[in-house]
Amino acid sequence: MIWSIDFQASSGGGSSGGGNANTGDEVIAKLMDEKLPECSTEKAYKDIKDKGKYWYDSGAEQWTDKYISAQKDHSQWAQNLYREIFGNEVTAADFACFQPGEECNFGKSCADFNKAGKGGLYYMFLSLQNFFNWYSQFIQEFDQNMSYSAGNVSVIRKGLSIGESNPSASIDILSILAAAFTIASGPAAPIAPLGGAFAGLGGLMSMYSATTGDDVTAGNDAIDAEGSASAAISNIRKAGIDSAKKLIAAVFGKQGHPQSDIPESMLVGDSKYKNPVVRVFGWGGWVRDSALGGLEELVTSMRSNMDKALLWQMARAWRGLYVVVRDDLPKPKCTNPNNAWDDEKGRCLDILAWYPKTDKKTFGGNKDIEFAWNSWGMDKLGTLRNAVACWENNGGKIGSPKTSIGSLTSSSPYDSPCFFAMPVLKGNYSDISKGSLWLAGDFAGQEGQAGKLWPKTRCEAYNRDMHYLDRYTKDCSDLDVEGDLA
Incomplete structure (x- = not known):
C-alpha cells in the first residue's frame, strides 16, 4: 500500500513548542485522528537496503516533529505521546526512560501500534528504546574501561622508566580521547556512520570539550606525573558519564533539560525538522534489531586506542x-x-x-x-x-x-x-x-x-x-x- 502523508506545519508550531494552548490542542487532536502507515516486523532491519527511505516512509519523524512543536516545550514528550496513543492501557511510569541502568521498554508490539492507527510511530519508540539502552550500557562499559585506562598510567610510567628527575610536562588528554573516538575497528565497524551510535559518540565528544580542559600539566616527580595523568582520565570518565546522562535527559524531555542540550553533531536528520530530538533519529539510524550489537567491542577498541596514544604522549612529554x-x-x-x-x-x-x-x-x-x-x-x-x-x-x-x-x-x-x-x-x-x-x-x-x-x-x-x-x-x-x- 502506498501512503500519501502531508504534514504541513501549523502557524503555532515551533522548534520547542511555543504555540498557544488552544492551537496546540487542536493540532494534537488532528494528529491523533490521522492514520499512519502500518509497521512490520517480518523483515530484519539489518536487511533493509535503504534505511533512510524506510524511516521516511513510516511517517514517524514528520508526525513527531509536528507533535512536539504543538507542545509548550518538549518536556516528557515521549511519555505524553505514549499515553496519547494507548490511553488508560498505560501509565506515565510505563515509559519513564530517564535514569541509566533502569529498564526502558515501551512494551507494545507493532500490532498494537497498527491497531491504534499509529504504526509508523512503532519505529520512533523502538528508536527511543534503543537509544536509551545503548547509552545506558555505554555508560557502564565506558566507566569500566576508563577506570582500566587510569590504572594503566602506572604501568606506562614504569615501562617507559619515567623517573623523578624527568622535567614537568603536559599531555593533551582530550585530544587523545577525541581521536580514539574517531576510530571504529573490529565487529563494531559496520554500524551506519550517518546516524545512530556514531553520531552519539560525536555528541559525547563535543560535550566533553565543553567540560574538560585541554592539557594536564604534571610536576617533575614521577608519582606526581602518574597521579596527574590518572586524575585527568578519571575526570574524563566523569565528564563522559555526565554527558551521556545529559543526552538521555535532553532526548526524552526530562524537566530542566532543553533540546538545546543536544549537540549539533548528533542532528543527523533533515534540517527541515524543527525539533533536534527528531533529527537525532534521522535516517532510521536507531531502528535496529539489537541496540547493543558491537558496543562492548567498540568501547574496548576505543580504550585500546586511547592506551596506545596515551603511552605515545607520555613518551613524547616525559622522555x-x-x-x-x-x-x-x-x-x-x-x-x-x-x-x-x-x-x-x-x-x-x-x-x-x-x-x-x-x-x-x-x-x-x-x-x-x-x-x-x-x-x-x-x-x-x-x-x-x-x-x-x-x-x-x-x-x-x-x-x-x-x-x-x-x-x-x-x-x-x-x-x-x-x-x-x-x-x-x-x-x-x-x-x-x-x-x-x-x-x-x-x-x-x-x-x-x-x-x-x-x-x-x-x-x-x-x-x-x-x-x-x-x-x-x-x-x-x-x-x-x-x-x-x-
Whole structure:
C-alpha cells in the first residue's frame, strides 16, 4: 500500500513548542485522528537496503516533529505521546526512560501500534528504546574501561622508566580521547556512520570539550606525573558519564533539560525538522534489531586506542622522544630494535630521545620505548610512519589528531592522521656527539639546513671546544631542541 502523508506545519508550531494552548490542542487532536502507515516486523532491519527511505516512509519523524512543536516545550514528550496513543492501557511510569541502568521498554508490539492507527510511530519508540539502552550500557562499559585506562598510567610510567628527575610536562588528554573516538575497528565497524551510535559518540565528544580542559600539566616527580595523568582520565570518565546522562535527559524531555542540550553533531536528520530530538533519529539510524550489537567491542577498541596514544604522549612529554628518518641506514642496516623499514618510501625510521634535554643526561638511543613494541602491542612501523606523515603534512610541525567524530575515516589508529604525533627529523647520525644529526635539507621544517649539525646548542659547544682548530669546527643548524622539537 502506498501512503500519501502531508504534514504541513501549523502557524503555532515551533522548534520547542511555543504555540498557544488552544492551537496546540487542536493540532494534537488532528494528529491523533490521522492514520499512519502500518509497521512490520517480518523483515530484519539489518536487511533493509535503504534505511533512510524506510524511516521516511513510516511517517514517524514528520508526525513527531509536528507533535512536539504543538507542545509548550518538549518536556516528557515521549511519555505524553505514549499515553496519547494507548490511553488508560498505560501509565506515565510505563515509559519513564530517564535514569541509566533502569529498564526502558515501551512494551507494545507493532500490532498494537497498527491497531491504534499509529504504526509508523512503532519505529520512533523502538528508536527511543534503543537509544536509551545503548547509552545506558555505554555508560557502564565506558566507566569500566576508563577506570582500566587510569590504572594503566602506572604501568606506562614504569615501562617507559619515567623517573623523578624527568622535567614537568603536559599531555593533551582530550585530544587523545577525541581521536580514539574517531576510530571504529573490529565487529563494531559496520554500524551506519550517518546516524545512530556514531553520531552519539560525536555528541559525547563535543560535550566533553565543553567540560574538560585541554592539557594536564604534571610536576617533575614521577608519582606526581602518574597521579596527574590518572586524575585527568578519571575526570574524563566523569565528564563522559555526565554527558551521556545529559543526552538521555535532553532526548526524552526530562524537566530542566532543553533540546538545546543536544549537540549539533548528533542532528543527523533533515534540517527541515524543527525539533533536534527528531533529527537525532534521522535516517532510521536507531531502528535496529539489537541496540547493543558491537558496543562492548567498540568501547574496548576505543580504550585500546586511547592506551596506545596515551603511552605515545607520555613518551613524547616525559622522555623527550623524537622520530628520525635515517638517511644513513639502507634496508640491510635498518635492524636496531627501534628501527622500522618503510617499503613505501624506501627509508629507515628510527626513534631517539633527549632526556631531559640537558647535556648531562642521556641523548640519543632509547631502549625504554621498546616497551611499546614488546609489551604494549603497538605496531612499530605503523606508529613511526604515522608520526612522520603527520610532521610532513603539517609543514614540519606537530599536528593535532583529527577528530571528525562519526565519520569513520579510518578503522585503525595507525591510519588516523596525527594519532601518534611527535617531532621528526631527517638526517645522518653524527659521531661528533651522541644523538646529534647531520640534517638533510629535503625535509619538512629543515629547509636550508642541509649538511648542518643538529642540535644547535651541542654544535656550538663543540665549536667552542675546537675554536683553536678552525678546520674542525662545524656548520651548526639553526634548529635546536626547542619549540616543536622540545
